[in-house]
Amino acid sequence: MGLIVHKYGGTSVGTVERIQSVARRVAKWKSAGHQVVVVVSAMSGETNRLIGLAKQIQAEPDARELDVIASTGEQVTIGLLAMALLQLGLKAKSYTGPQVRILTDDAFTKARILSIDESHMRADLDAGTVVVVAGFQGTDDAGNITTLGRGGSDTSAVALAAALKADECLIYTDVDGVYTTDPRVVPEARRLRTVTFEEMLEMASLGSKVLQIRSVEFAGKYKVPLRVLSSMTDPDIPLAEEAASGTLITFEEDQKMEQAIISGIAFNRDEAKITVTGVPDRPGIAYAILGPVSDANIDVDMIIQNTGAQGMTDFSFTVHRGEYQKALEVLNTQVKAHIKASDISGDNRVCKVSMVGVGMRTHAGIAAKMFRTLAEEGINIQMISTSEIKIAVVVDEKYMELAVRALHRAFELEQPN
Amino acid sequence: MGLIVHKYGGTSVGTVERIQSVARRVAKWKSAGHQVVVVVSAMSGETNRLIGLAKQIQAEPDARELDVIASTGEQVTIGLLAMALLQLGLKAKSYTGPQVRILTDDAFTKARILSIDESHMRADLDAGTVVVVAGFQGTDDAGNITTLGRGGSDTSAVALAAALKADECLIYTDVDGVYTTDPRVVPEARRLRTVTFEEMLEMASLGSKVLQIRSVEFAGKYKVPLRVLSSMTDPDIPLAEEAASGTLITFEEDQKMEQAIISGIAFNRDEAKITVTGVPDRPGIAYAILGPVSDANIDVDMIIQNTGAQGMTDFSFTVHRGEYQKALEVLNTQVKAHIKASDISGDNRVCKVSMVGVGMRTHAGIAAKMFRTLAEEGINIQMISTSEIKIAVVVDEKYMELAVRALHRAFELEQPN
Numbered sequence: 050m051g052l053i054v055h056k057y058g059g060t061s062v063g064t065v066e067r068i069q070s071v072a073r074r075v076a077k078w079k080s081a082g083h084q085v086v087v088v089v090s091a092m093s094g095e096t097n098r099l100i101g102l103a104k105q106i107q108a109e110p111d112a113r114e115l116d117v118i119a120s121t122g123e124q125v126t127i128g129l130l131a132m133a134l135l136q137l138g139l140k141a142k143s144y145t146g147p148q149v150r151i152l153t154d155d156a157f158t159k160a161r162i163l164s165i166d167e168s169h170m171r172a173d174l175d176a177g178t179v180v181v182v183a184g185f186q187g188t189d190d191a192g193n194i195t196t197l198g199r200g201g202s203d204t205s206a207v208a209l210a211a212a213l214k215a216d217e218c219l220i221y222t223d224v225d226g227v228y229t230t231d232p233r234v235v236p237e238a239r240r241l242r243t244v245t246f247e248e249m250l251e252m253a254s255l256g257s258k259v260l261q262i263r264s265v266e267f268a269g270k271y272k273v274p275l276r277v278l279s280s281m282t283d284p285d286i287p288l289a290e291e292a293a294s295g296t297l298i299t300f301e302e303d304q305k306m307e308q309a310i311i312s313g314i315a316f317n318r319d320e321a322k323i324t325v326t327g328v329p330d331r332p333g334i335a336y337a338i339l340g341p342v343s344d345a346n347i348d349v350d351m352i353i354q355n356t357g358a359q360g361m362t363d364f365s366f367t368v369h370r371g372e373y374q375k376a377l378e379v380l381n382t383q384v385k386a387h388i389k390a391s392d393i394s395g396d397n398r399v400c401k402v403s404m405v406g407v408g409m410r411t412h413a414g415i416a417a418k419m420f421r422t423l424a425e426e427g428i429n430i431q432m433i434s435t436s437e438i439k440i441a442v443v444v445d446e447k448y449m450e451l452a453v454r455a456l457h458r459a460f461e462l463e464q465p466n
Numbered sequence: 467m468g469l470i471v472h473k474y475g476g477t478s479v480g481t482v483e484r485i486q487s488v489a490r491r492v493a494k495w496k497s498a499g500h501q502v503v504v505v506v507s508a509m510s511g512e513t514n515r516l517i518g519l520a521k522q523i524q525a526e527p528d529a530r531e532l533d534v535i536a537s538t539g540e541q542v543t544i545g546l547l548a549m550a551l552l553q554l555g556l557k558a559k560s561y562t563g564p565q566v567r568i569l570t571d572d573a574f575t576k577a578r579i580l581s582i583d584e585s586h587m588r589a590d591l592d593a594g595t596v597v598v599v600a601g602f603q604g605t606d607d608a609g610n611i612t613t614l615g616r617g618g619s620d621t622s623a624v625a626l627a628a629a630l631k632a633d634e635c636l637i638y639t640d641v642d643g644v645y646t647t648d649p650r651v652v653p654e655a656r657r658l659r660t661v662t663f664e665e666m667l668e669m670a671s672l673g674s675k676v677l678q679i680r681s682v683e684f685a686g687k688y689k690v691p692l693r694v695l696s697s698m699t700d701p702d703i704p705l706a707e708e709a710a711s712g713t714l715i716t717f718e719e720d721q722k723m724e725q726a727i728i729s730g731i732a733f734n735r736d737e738a739k740i741t742v743t744g745v746p747d748r749p750g751i752a753y754a755i756l757g758p759v760s761d762a763n764i765d766v767d768m769i770i771q772n773t774g775a776q777g778m779t780d781f782s783f784t785v786h787r788g789e790y791q792k793a794l795e796v797l798n799t800q801v802k803a804h805i806k807a808s809d810i811s812g813d814n815r816v817c818k819v820s821m822v823g824v825g826m827r828t829h830a831g832i833a834a835k836m837f838r839t840l841a842e843e844g845i846n847i848q849m850i851s852t853s854e855i856k857i858a859v860v861v862d863e864k865y866m867e868l869a870v871r872a873l874h875r876a877f878e879l880e881q882p883n
Contacts, residue, residue, distance in 0.1 A: 065519065065522045065523055068523065069523065099542065102482065102542070102546060103545065103546065103549060105482040106482060106485065106486065106546055106549045106550050106553060107549045107550075107552065107553050110549055111548070111549050111552050113559070113560075114545040114546075114548045114549045114552070114560055115545065115549075117541060117544060117545035117548075117560050117562070118541070118542050118545035118546065120541075121538035121541045121542055124534060124535070124537075124538045124541075125516065125519070125535050125538055127534060128520065128531040128532065128534035128535035129519060129520065129523055129531075129535065131528070131531045131534070132520060132523045132524045132527055132528050132531045132532075133523050133524075135524065135528050135531070136523060136524050142530070143531055143534050145534070145611075147564075148609055148610075148611075192565055193565075194562075194565075
């Protein structure tokens with residue numbers, strides 16, 4: 050008996066039949082004695098339809114008004130799911146984000162949650178009612194409707210779980226958990242039964258699109274036990290089986306001590322690298338290069354600066370491939386002459402491959418083994434960046450699958466731990 | 467310079483192009499120096515689509531949840547219209563019913579407005595902002611979303627006009643005003659430049675579907691000057707021309723004194739009459755007959771009881787044709803034996819034709835002229851019911867068009883007054 054938050058994404062509520070299936074799944078948890086809060090997204094395709102309407106009127110839609118429109122998608126789903134639950138004989142009530150007072154800042158289309166008033170939900174739960182809440186949305190202090198941006202329903206679910214001190218937050222999705230790497234690249238990829246919050250952060254930001262990264266940050270901050278599991282199973286499978294399925298994102302390092310050194314391999318093809326060569330090695334040079342790039346709203350990922358000879362250095366960084374040309378233009382027009390760089394060069398056919406694992410912290414030789422594995426395959430490493438639980442390399446994109454497969458095999462990630 | 471409330475129904479905002487046309491019309495009023503509040507319905511077809519979704523889950527949708535779903539239709543329109551206004555360079559902000567605190571009772575799907583907090587709107591208007599409000603919806607005291615029922619956007623507009631003490635409430639629709647009768651039946655039917663509130667009430671309830679009757683009641687209660695006009699004209703026609711177009715619903719009897727005796731002829735084909743014969747003429751008999759009918763949720767319209775001979779009487783009433791069989795069944799099973807009536811009979815192929823006019827009050831002979839006109843056409847009158855400003859008759863439905871045309875001609879309604 051506990052308080053459980055369920056979250057279902059757009060595909061999981063994409064049709065009336067799927068909504069009815071979600072209702073049966075929720076009913077199973079309810080009849081086992083749990084209190085249940087369900088967070089839902091808009092039916093798949095609906096948010097795009099609404100944004101498409103808005104863009105017919107304004108190519109760059111006004112952010113406040115876009116949120117008024119986009120938030121209706123989830124509002125339809127909560128009503129339909131509440132009805133499906135009522136139809137099964139359960140007590141159920143739907144709430145929009147503003148109604149449960151999910152208070153956010155006023156950054157329309159990308160608002161951040163500030164607080165949640167859980168008192169009304171608590172009263173409903175105590176009365177045996179399933180509480181259905183619209184994800185992705187909230188209200189600012191002035192009563193304006195806000196949205197949390199794409200994928201924001203994950204964040205809504207985690208925030209509600211934190212506010213209600215839920216026993217677990219279950220993110221139902223169309224994959225059945227977090228894998229050691231993408232099974233489409235490495236067929237032997239194995240589902241992880243647990244992964245730490247920090248590993249998940251690295252995995253999420255590096256291309257494992259299972260969970261929105263902000264929701265993982267939120268879960269980490271408030272220590273919300275988070276589980277990713279499949280919404281595509283038969284809703285009537287035994288609850289014990291379902292409750293143990295998927296991947297649990299954990300905060301207990303102890304659990305991980307006996308486990309594998311490496312949890313998984315993430316990769317991302319949408320990368321481009323840029324190198325500024327012959328730069329005077331003096332204070333302020335990093336800002337002189339990246340300031341204008343940032344001002345142009347270009348996100349920079351890896352940043353590397355080597356100590357150079359004769360007071361000169363080379364400076365490299367990676368950007369999203371779609372912003373490669375724009376970044377080059379900014380550097381050539383606003384930076385190059387200003388800092389007297391000898392050259393600006395780049396490559397937009399690179400990829401990033403990262404090994405992630407909390408175990409790295411206490412195990413030497415991981416990096417060496419990674420580099421040797423890549424060398425044995427004849428793969429040249431162009432950039433290296435490390436953190437306590439991650440080693441990322443940039444290599445030619447044509448080697449991406451080869452690198453991932455070789456590393457997966459070398460570290461025996463297909464073996465259960 | 468005044469404060470004007472505009473209201474646009476579903477057809478008037480049915481496409482992106484029509485929403486842009488509404489924005490141009492509103493801009494014209496704004497640039498003439500008026501403060502403007504715009505109330506909009508859902509894009510045409512949208513409410514039906516949403517209710518259809520709900521009915522796929524519950525054949526009889528839960529009323530609270532249906533309102534959560536149905537209210538999203540208007541919410542999309544307000545965002546789109548606000549964007550279209552912003553795109554024209556105007557200041558504009560959208561509000562849902564709950565956001566402007568349109569407080570209603572908690573009768574979901576048919577809520578009644580209790581109060582409106584106009585302070586926020588006032589601040590926006592004073593700042594030169596066009597305020598766009600979702601019609602049809604509000605919130606109850608507990609923060610639940612409510613809707614006012616079909617056509618409720620008219621009521622929203624009138625209620626906002628009353629709360630803001632607007633100078634005029636303009637109901638833009640796909641007809642260009644209120645006519646002496648339906649032009650599809652009488653081609654010479656003439657648009658009325660003014661009609662009194664009471665006449666409009668009779669016209670609205672008798673089948674002139676131009677305005678929702680509750681909105682007219684509201685306008686009467688709060689003395690809101692109401693104008694029905696076309697949203698299908700070129701939005702760039704001169705403002706003075708537009709402001710004088712359509713039909714003004716007035717509260718000043720003086721204006722009407724010089725006008726025609728009869729304002730218009732309403733009619734309704736969806737009628738059925740039922741007669742209970744051989745009923746003991748004693749107190750309580752009307753309730754004994756109509757109580758069970760009312761308990762079965764059947765609305766009764768005209769009610770006629772004649773004084774009879776030998777302590778017996780006949781009792782007749784009309785119901786909506788769709789409820790005719792149900793009403794007969796109630797009477798036969800629950801009433802007939804109980805009151806010892808000799809017979810229950812009925813006819814579901816009748817119609818009602820009504821002449822409406824404030825002038826009737828002070829002009830004798832209207833009824834006589836009406837009955838003579840019908841007699842000259844060989845039309846038998848089955849029931850008669852009168853009020854101070856209305857004479858209604860029930861006749862065989864096959865005579866409906868003939869009756870309306872004959873009366874329209876006899877009272878010279880095609881002549882301007």
